Amino acid sequence: MAAPTPRIDLMLAGGVTGEVGARVAQVVTERLGAQVSLSRAPAAAAWGKSPDGAQRDAGALLESLLAGAGETRLLLTDADLCTPVLQYVFGAARRGATVAVVSLARLAAPAADPRGPALLAERAGKEALHELGHGFGLTHCREPHCLMRLAHTVQQVDERGNDFCSACRDHLNEVFSAGPTQPGGSRS
Amino acid sequence: MNGQTRILVVDDELHMRSALADWLGDEGYDVVTAAGGEEAIRLFGERPADLLLLDLKMPGIDGIETMRRIRTIGSSVPVIIITAYATIETAVAAMKVGAADYLVKPVNPEELSVIVRKLVTHQQVLQENIALRKQLEKSYEFHDLLSKNARMQEIFSLVRSAAQSSATVLIQGESGTGKELVARAIHRASDRAKGPFLAISCGALAESLCESELFGHEKGAFTDAKFLKRGKIELADKGTLFFDEIGDLGPKMQVDLLRFLQTRELQRVGGNEVLRVDVRVVAATNRPLEHMVEEGTFRRDLYYRLNVISVFLPPLRERREDIPLLGDHFLRWFAAHTRKNVERISSAAMGILARYHWPGNVRELENVVERAVVLCGSNLITPEDLPEPLRQPQALVEAGPDATLEAVERAHIERVLAHNGWNIQRSAEILGIDRMTLYRKIRRFNLVRTKPVPG
Ligand SMILES: Nc1ncnc2c1ncn2[C@@H]1O[C@H](COP(=O)(O)OP(=O)(O)OP(=O)(O)O)[C@@H](O)[C@H]1O
Ligand SMILES: [Mg+2]
Ligand SMILES: [Zn+2]
Ligand SMILES: [Zn+2]
Numbered sequence: 194m195a196a197p198t199p200r201i202d203l204m205l206a207g208g209v210t211g212e213v214g215a216r217v218a219q220v221v222t223e224r225l226g227a228q229v230s231l232s233r234a235p236a237a238a239a240w241g242k243s244p245d246g247a248q249r250d251a252g253a254l255l256e257s258l259l260a261g262a263g264e265t266r267l268l269l270t271d272a273d274l275c276t277p278v279l280q281y282v283f284g285a286a287r288r289g290a291t292v293a294v295v296s297l298a299r300l301a302a303p304a305a306d307p308r309g310p311a312l313l314a315e316r317a318g319k320e321a322l323h324e325l326g327h328g329f330g331l332t333h334c335r336e337p338h339c340l341m342r343l344a345h346t347v348q349q350v351d352e353r354g355n356d357f358c359s360a361c362r363d364h365l366n367e368v369f370s371a372g373p374t375q376p377g378g379s380r381s
Numbered sequence: 382m383n384g385q386t387r388i389l390v391v392d393d394e395l396h397m398r399s400a401l402a403d404w405l406g407d408e409g410y411d412v413v414t415a416a417g418g419e420e421a422i423r424l425f426g427e428r429p430a431d432l433l434l435l436d437l438k439m440p441g442i443d444g445i446e447t448m449r450r451i452r453t454i455g456s457s458v459p460v461i462i463i464t465a466y467a468t469i470e471t472a473v474a475a476m477k478v479g480a481a482d483y484l485v486k487p488v489n490p491e492e493l494s495v496i497v498r499k500l501v502t503h504q505q506v507l508q509e510n511i512a513l514r515k516q517l518e519k520s521y522e523f524h525d526l527l528s529k530n531a532r533m534q535e536i537f538s539l540v541r542s543a544a545q546s547s548a549t550v551l552i553q554g555e556s557g558t559g560k561e562l563v564a565r566a567i568h569r570a571s572d573r574a575k576g577p578f579l580a581i582s583c584g585a586l587a588e589s590l591c592e593s594e595l596f597g598h599e600k601g602a603f604t605d606a607k608f609l610k611r612g613k614i615e616l617a618d619k620g621t622l623f624f625d626e627i628g629d630l631g632p633k634m635q636v637d638l639l640r641f642l643q644t645r646e647l648q649r650v651g652g653n654e655v656l657r658v659d660v661r662v663v664a665a666t667n668r669p670l671e672h673m674v675e676e677g678t679f680r681r682d683l684y685y686r687l688n689v690i691s692v693f694l695p696p697l698r699e700r701r702e703d704i705p706l707l708g709d710h711f712l713r714w715f716a717a718h719t720r721k722n723v724e725r726i727s728s729a730a731m732g733i734l735a736r737y738h739w740p741g742n743v744r745e746l747e748n749v750v751e752r753a754v755v756l757c758g759s760n761l762i763t764p765e766d767l768p769e770p771l772r773q774p775q776a777l778v779e780a781g782p783d784a785t786l787e788a789v790e791r792a793h794i795e796r797v798l799a800h801n802g803w804n805i806q807r808s809a810e811i812l813g814i815d816r817m818t819l820y821r822k823i824r825r826f827n828l829v830r831t832k833p834v835p836g
Contacts, residue, residue: 278400280489333407343407345490 207241216314251285273298286327293324389430418442437464524566530700544570554694557744560665568621576620584629602651628668711750732827
């Protein structure tokens with residue numbers, strides 16, 4: 194019996210371009226077999242980069258995302274994220290597959306890098322899958338190339354492969370066939 | 382590798398503690414958390430961690446006090462202090478009490494990861510070094526004997542195989558080279574180890590007393606013999622008998638001992654009973670026994686009887702690699718026994734020890750270190766703690782016919798420096814080298830300027 198298809202609302206905030214959004218939507222569709230609908234976040238929500246460039250608290254952002262409607266919401270933002278404990282995070286998720294956020298602020302390639310926008314989109318895709326993985330209940334994984342491996346530098350993001358390892362993949366399949374999960378704590 | 386590394390995270394704020402624990406757990410470490418100083422000390426006492434992450438500001442016992450208390454249990458575990466306020470003072474205070482590093486909240490994830498990995502690796506290297514050192518020292522050790530010298534190592538293996546038999550051993554060497562220690566090692570390595578080890582100092586006994594000392598006497602054998610007395614040989618049955626300073630044994634005793642060695646039987650003075658005794662004989666001397674045989678002062682037949690297995694202990698100046706090993710060994714021993722917190726011999730002091738010619742060999746070194754530990758006012762033995770004669774250039778290796786070129790060079794450079802009051806320019810001119818070369822040689826030979834002797 195085929196697992197039910199997860200439905201994911203992908204929202205773009207601040208200056209995140211449609212190209213990056215489309216690329217992320219594509220990998221999420223491919224890797225998770227999800228049905229993704231792409232939209233721009235309401236300007237009033239103030240989820241994008243703030244005018245003064247100040248960091249946004251990842252936990253607070255997840256809270257305000259939770260208030261919206263839909264099965265699973267993934268936000269891509271150009272705001273830099275932090276938590277009370279960590280100076281920065283690349284993303285965060287609330288376990289239970291309802292909300293996740295990925296920041297592009299630290300994922301951009303250096304201006305001189307010819308792969309520029311493509312590399313940013315690739316990293317954003319990996320981070321999106323990583324945070325959604327947390328959302329679907331996965332914890333960090335020790336497999337060197339698994340998407341669920343912990344990363345706190347872009348090099349480490351790049352070292353990860355483009356897919357989940359078989360153990361993490363098994364877990365995802367189980368979650369998808371069991372239907373929506375209960376909300377839990379948040380992970381970055 | 383990270384699997385066994387245990388990290389103790391101490392913070393009074395739950396979210397901080399659990400975020401750090403999750404995060405480090407994901408990095409592959411085994412993480413334990415404590416909500417305060419007391420709990421941390423208790424947990425650490427139950428099972429020490431390899432690394433401590435300590436919040437600075439906590440109600441009750443704060444981070445610095447927690448670290449201080451963990452240090453007083455004798456632990457040198459690396460500590461990372463985490464503080465919410467980045468002030469120079471807290472950082473300095475943390476480093477002063479021995480924190481390995483400090484981080485400011487919120488923590489930079491990359492920094493945290495790098496610092497933790499660095500400290501864990503460093504700790505592992507330290508641990509491996511300690512293990513390696515122990516292993517090395519082990520192989521330099523034969524019972525109480527320490528040496529990394531090749532000739533000494535050969536002696537250890539000779540002694541090891543000699544111990545298996547009951548063959549007589551003759552140990553020769555200058556005073557203080559460890560002859561008695563070797564004799565005891567032979568005993569302990571043999572299957573007689575459970576039996577007695579008895580030493581007889583042949584030089585200390587008058588010939589008349591020597592006989593009854595060795596062979597014993599029956600009651601009434603002579604005027605003073607009010608009781609039966611067993612001799613040392615008899616008492617050493619199933620054990621080892623050590624004849625120290627055998628070169629001092631008088632002519633009559635030489636004959637008596639020879640007879641015993643031939644028959645392994647004896648009679649107490651004034652007695653008729655013949656006793657069979659099973660002893661291993663080890664003899665030692667610092668006198669040139671072979672020369673005494675030529676001279677006629679020591680019996681040739683006795684010499685052959687004793688010299689079944691022959692051990693020549695080299696003087697300390699011919700195994701200089703042992704000086705640091707023995708120096709550290711004696712330092713640790715005396716520091717422990719005098720309860721003084723002396724940890725190390727400075728490299729300058731060690732340089733002096735390494736160059737001295739040690740006429741009194743290991744015993745002299747032992748005495749010098751003992752004296753230095755007593756005099757030492759810090760945790761480091763410096764040249765000032767060494768006896769004056771050692772610090773004089775004259776105490777250096779004399780350029781004898783067997784001195785190495787290096788030893789002669791070193792002694793000469795030191796002499797020139799001393800004569801010129803350590804004026805580098807003048808000394809370099811006399812030596813015919815430039816100043817930089819002289820500096821390099823001073824460093825290489827570990828030369829140190831000793832204070833001029835007053836008067
Ligand atoms: N290799 C060694 N390792 C450790 N300690 C040593 C070693 N050699 C000698 N010593 C120590 O040096 C001191 C002198 O050793 P020992 O009494 O065995 O010398 P000796 O050769 O019998 O001297 P003497 O001829 O003056 O009687 C002792 O305290 C002994 O423990
Ligand atoms: Mg002796
Ligand atoms: Zn995995
Ligand atoms: Zn993660």
